[in-house]
Amino acid sequence: MTADREQQLRHVFDQPAADTLVARMGITITEASASRVVGTMPVAGNTQPYGLLHGGASCVLAETLGSLGSALHAGPDRITVGIEINATHHRGASAGLVTGVATLLHGGRTMTTYEILITDEQGRRVCTSRLSCLIRDAVPGGGKVPASTSTSTSTSASATAPPGSDSAPGSSAPPGG
Secondary structure: OOOOHHHHHHHHHHHOOOOOOOHHHEEEEEEEEEEEEEEEOOOOOOOOOOOOOOOOHHHHHHHHHHHHHHHHHHHOOOHHHHHHHEEEEOOOOOOOEEEEEEEEEEEOOEEEEEEEEEEEEOOOOEEEEEEEEEOOOOHHHHHHHHHHHHHOOOOOOOHOOOOOOOOOOOOOOOOOO
């Protein structure tokens, strides 16, 4: 992967816009490569009614870390889309930060799979998750039909998206499933 592409991907995750889920959850990326991604998230603000870290918040952290790793693995001119996530919640966390470590289990040409281990500040396992991402070639122009060739009978980008995807094939949307 080119250093420019890696820098672009890191910027997407390091400087999230205020209206993104990554920013709302308070996720910070501390280390990133195709084989290992590390990030933290505060428990405060991400709890369920009993004051414990919400299981969905753990899944958001896991998918964020695994998606970034998958995007780094995919390389330039390719996109990645999360297609399956599972999580086992081992114990509650009620304060402080949790840390997620995503480790590449499989890195192929069309699919990646990451194991994400989330621990509390005492190093205790809070959640174990697995994320699989589909890798696609990016279509020049973000997958949009150029205006000069567009007709009234052309289909919308969302109508051509594969089942279960969050965006059209070749979408220039940032990784994140």
